[in-house]
Amino acid sequence: MAALLAIGIGLLTATGAYLVLRARAFAVILGLTLLSYAVNLFIFVMGRVAIDRVPIVRPGLETTVQSYSDPLPQALVLTAIVISFALTAVLLVIAVRAHAQSRSDHVDGGAP
Amino acid sequence: MNWVLQQLPILPIVIPLCAGALLVLLGGRSPRLANLLAFAALAATFACALALVLRADEGGVLAYRLGNWAPPYGIALAVDRLGGLMLMVVSVVALACQLAAGDREMPRRPLFAALLQFQVMGLNGAFLTTDLFNLFVFFEVLLIASYALLLQGNGREAVRASLHYVVINLIGSALFLLAVSLLYGVLGTLNLADLSQRIAQVAASDRALVTSAVLLLVVVFGIKSALLPLGFWLPRTYRAASMPVAAMFAVMTKVGVYSLLRLTVLLPAADASDDASALAMTVRQLLLWGGVATLLFGALLVLAARDLRALTCALVASSAGTLLLLLGVGTPATLQAVLLYLPHTTFATAAMFLITGLVVGVRGAEAADQLIASAGTERRALLGTAFAAAAVSLAGLPPLSGFVAKLFVLDSTRDAGEWGWIWAAVLAGSLAALVALARAGSVLFWKPAAGTTPDESRHHGPGVAAAPSSAPASIGTITGLAWLLSCGLVIAVAATPIARFADHAARELTDPRLYVESVLPAAEARP
Numbered sequence: 232m233a234a235l236l237a238i239g240i241g242l243l244t245a246t247g248a249y250l251v252l253r254a255r256a257f258a259v260i261l262g263l264t265l266l267s268y269a270v271n272l273f274i275f276v277m278g279r280v281a282i283d284r285v286p287i288v289r290p291g292l293e294t295t296v297q298s299y300s301d302p303l304p305q306a307l308v309l310t311a312i313v314i315s316f317a318l319t320a321v322l323l324v325i326a327v328r329a330h331a332q333s334r335s336d337h338v339d340g341g342a343p
Numbered sequence: 344m345n346w347v348l349q350q351l352p353i354l355p356i357v358i359p360l361c362a363g364a365l366l367v368l369l370g371g372r373s374p375r376l377a378n379l380l381a382f383a384a385l386a387a388t389f390a391c392a393l394a395l396v397l398r399a400d401e402g403g404v405l406a407y408r409l410g411n412w413a414p415p416y417g418i419a420l421a422v423d424r425l426g427g428l429m430l431m432v433v434s435v436v437a438l439a440c441q442l443a444a445g446d447r448e449m450p451r452r453p454l455f456a457a458l459l460q461f462q463v464m465g466l467n468g469a470f471l472t473t474d475l476f477n478l479f480v481f482f483e484v485l486l487i488a489s490y491a492l493l494l495q496g497n498g499r500e501a502v503r504a505s506l507h508y509v510v511i512n513l514i515g516s517a518l519f520l521l522a523v524s525l526l527y528g529v530l531g532t533l534n535l536a537d538l539s540q541r542i543a544q545v546a547a548s549d550r551a552l553v554t555s556a557v558l559l560l561v562v563v564f565g566i567k568s569a570l571l572p573l574g575f576w577l578p579r580t581y582r583a584a585s586m587p588v589a590a591m592f593a594v595m596t597k598v599g600v601y602s603l604l605r606l607t608v609l610l611p612a613a614d615a616s617d618d619a620s621a622l623a624m625t626v627r628q629l630l631l632w633g634g635v636a637t638l639l640f641g642a643l644l645v646l647a648a649r650d651l652r653a654l655t656c657a658l659v660a661s662s663a664g665t666l667l668l669l670l671g672v673g674t675p676a677t678l679q680a681v682l683l684y685l686p687h688t689t690f691a692t693a694a695m696f697l698i699t700g701l702v703v704g705v706r707g708a709e710a711a712d713q714l715i716a717s718a719g720t721e722r723r724a725l726l727g728t729a730f731a732a733a734a735v736s737l738a739g740l741p742p743l744s745g746f747v748a749k750l751f752v753l754d755s756t757r758d759a760g761e762w763g764w765i766w767a768a769v770l771a772g773s774l775a776a777l778v779a780l781a782r783a784g785s786v787l788f789w790k791p792a793a794g795t796t797p798d799e800s801r802h803h804g805p806g807v808a809a810a811p812s813s814a815p816a817s818i819g820t821i822t823g824l825a826w827l828l829s830c831g832l833v834i835a836v837a838a839t840p841i842a843r844f845a846d847h848a849a850r851e852l853t854d855p856r857l858y859v860e861s862v863l864p865a866a867e868a869r870p
Contacts, residue, residue: 251514256506263513270520277528303533304524307476311520314483318516321490322509329502338510340503 236276243269255336256326260319267315271308278304351398352407352420354391355430355467358384363460371453378445381456385438388463392430399427400844404851404861406473414863415534420471421862424848425682429470429601432686435830436594436693437463442823443587443697452495462488462591469598473862475523475533478602482519482567486512489595496584504583511576515566522559529553536862539609539855542622554622560606561626568599569663570630571637578644578656586700587820589652590693590827593659597685600666603630604681607670608852631671631761635768638664642775651702651712651787654779655695658737661772662688665752668765676755678849683842684748687834691736691745694827697820698730702787704817714783716790725821727788732828734780739773744834749773751842 243265250262278301286302288294326336333340362384369377398405399422407420422430437459444455465485472478493505527533529549530541545553562573569577577596581589607630610623641661648654666685669677703711705726710717732743739749749769756765834841851857 251510259510263510263517266514266517270517270524273521274524277524279528304527307524307527310476310480314480315513315516318483318487318509318513321487322506322513325490325494325502325505325509329506332499332502338506340499 232282233276233280236272236280240269240272240276243272254338256329256338257336259338260322260326263322264315264319267311267319271311271315274304274308274311276304278302350407351391351395352405352422352471353409355388355395355434356420356464356471358388358391359460359464359467363457363464366457366460367454374453377453377456378441381441381460382438382445384460385434385441385463388467389431389434389438392427392434395422396424396427396431398422399424400847402847404858406861406864414473415532415537418472418474418477419534419862421473421858422471423851423858424844425601425604425852426470428682428686428844428848429597430467432597432689433463433466433470433594435686435827436591436689439693439697439823439827440587440591442826443590443700443817443820444585445819446817455492455495458488458491458495459591461485462492464488466594466598470601473535475526475535475538477533479516479519479523482598483516485595485598486516489592492588492591493580493584496588501583504580508576508580511566515563518559519563522556522563525552525556525559529556534862535605535609536855536859540859540863542610554625557606557610557622557626558629561603561629564599564602564606565633566599568596568603568667569637569660570599570633570667571640571664572633574637574640574660574663577660578653581656581659582652586652586696586703587823589655589699590696590823593689593693593696596659596663597666597689600663600670600681600685603667603670604678604852607673608678608855627671627673629671630667631765634664634666634668634671635764636664637661637667638768638772640664642772645772645775645779648779648783649714651699651714651783652696654714654783655692655699657779658688658695658776659692661776662692665769665772668768669752669755672756672759672761672765674755674758675846675849675853677752677759678852679842679845680748680751680755682845682848683751683834683838687736687744687748687831690827690831690834691733694729694733694824694831695737697824697827698726698733701726701729701817701820701824704820714786716786723788727784729824729828730784730788732831734784736831738777738780740777742835744831744838747835747838747842 247262247266247269250258250265253259253262281300284298284300286300286305288299292298329340330336362380366377366381369380395405405422408414409418409420441456441459462485465481465488468481469478469485472481490505490509493508494501523533526538529552530538530545532538532541542553566573581592584592607623607626610626638661641657641664644657644660645654648657666681669681669684699712705723706717706719710719736743736745739745752769753766756762759765
């Protein structure tokens with residue numbers, strides 16, 4: 232399970248990094264989105280992978296780390312998702328405006 | 344009254360937040376009222392910052408638990424001398440920015456004031472919080488506000504610069520999140536005070552993870568503070584912004600410097616175990632040589648500048664380099680120099696950006712702020728004087744604040760092993776600034792203007808020539824400029840008490856026990 236997640240995160244990061252280094256705004260935005268997916272998964276995994284455990288204290292369940300999953304990374308990941316989603320929207324607006332100005336998708340506003 | 348005093352640390356966040364929300368609701372309906380509201384909010388923030396500085400100067404760290412949740416489970420705000428000083432710097436520059444933008448920008452851009460308030464809120468939050476993830480959130484708040492402020496700049500150029508700026512900051516945010524979650528995964532906490540304790544005791548098998556997380560944080564804060572290989576976004580971004588916004592952005596690089604400062608002092612000191620102090624040494628060396636490189640690169644940019652705004656952007660970069668190399672040395676004396684140099688350089692560069700705006704105003708869009716002779720600036724004695732004051736301050740000449748600050752910078756690095764490099768870089772940077780500013784000043788204010796012979800201007804007589812030719816100089820910008828310059832003057836005049844304050848602050852920082860104890864009251868009781 233952990234290995235699968237690690238491979239997934241690695242693939243997302245690698246693809247994201249490759250796309251971010253492209254010269255087209257569209258590819259860069261796509262790359263940033265993939266990077267943020269990778270980061271979100273990473274945060275989530277940092278709370279340790281656990282199956283069938285609750286994050287909120289439940290009566291009758293022994294209060295040890297073994298019986299619960301860590302709620303904090305889940306809260307962090309929610310915040311991170313919201314922020315990266317909003318910023319992708321902002322970036323899209325800017326990219327569309329840049330495209331309208333220069334009729335080119337190049338990040339420098341036209342190939343040099 | 345007592346209750347208000349207790350709530351004081353949260354006010355620098357709450358006041359701009361409420362004012363910003365009100366300003367959004369107000370929209371463009373009444374620019375006059377909006378202007379007044381924005382100014383009042385910033386003045387109130389300034390008053391709070393002043394009160395917090397005075398409170399912090401009595402000694403001790405003022406901790407504020409949000410929702411009264413005990414750290415490390417809840418998030419706490421903390422004000423020490425460093426935090427108080429940064430709050431002051433932000434509110435001083437924000438006041439000047441609001442004054443400068445008030446009469447020119449506000450009617451055209453109704454949401455400008457609201458965005459400025461959100462920017463101030465993000466900055467203040469970043470300087471107050473003790474939680475790493477909360478720091479990330481406040482970084483995003485101030486960045487989102489800065490994206491919008493930047494887009495209000497000079498048309499085409501602003502859009503293109505924003506694209507680069509947003510992309511590089513989003514990459515920075517991704518790295519920040521990686522580092523934060525890695526630290527949480529290994530150490531199980533995000534509270535800065537708690538982190539500093541646990542980094543020292545981390546198991547040897549996890550050491551590599553902690554090292555990579557801390558170095559990732561250095562990269563992230565390096566992007567914000569324009570550390571050399573990461574700082575190429577700065578000149579382009581700042582020159583695309585409108586000048587009052589660029590003045591506000593002069594504070595933005597200082598957020599990175601502030602975060603690096605907090606990070607370096609919370610890392611285990613040399614007396615901890617070998618591996619832990621090796622990490623601190625690596626970070627210091629990176630900052631030192633990165634700072635030297637940034638300073639020299641900034642000096643080259645200063646000499647290459649072809650207009651006043653490029654010159655000022657280059658000065659922002661080289662001042663960031665100076666601050667970073669001081670952090671790299673990291674003794675109490677250099678931290679004292681950081682705390683003196685930082686407000687000085689922020690005020691002086693912000694003033695220079697406002698002067699650029701005024702120069703563009705009097706010379707028209709044709710010549711703008713390019714360093715070529717053109718009509719408009721003759722007989723602008725006041726503008727010339729303001730330029731001279733800011734330039735003298737930036738070049739580090741006596742008697743203004745730059746001289747005092749540079750003196751402390753040089754004096755504090757005297758005992759460092761690399762003092763030869765540091766002195767050479769700092770003095771070369773000053774020389775470059777001096778040459779470039781002298782050249783800029785003589786071209787802008789002394790060269791006979793192209794198109795008007797001396798005869799002509801004599802015929803007009805003082806009465807006619809004094810009448811504004813193009814756009815009337817903005818009263819707000821002049822007031823803001825005067826405010827910034829007089830704050831710079833305060834640093835020079837009150838150098839002794841400020842240096843004493845900075846000295847106490849530096850000692851407070853190099854002994855993080857106080858910070859840890861007041862943020863984590865139960866630190867001793869915990870296993």
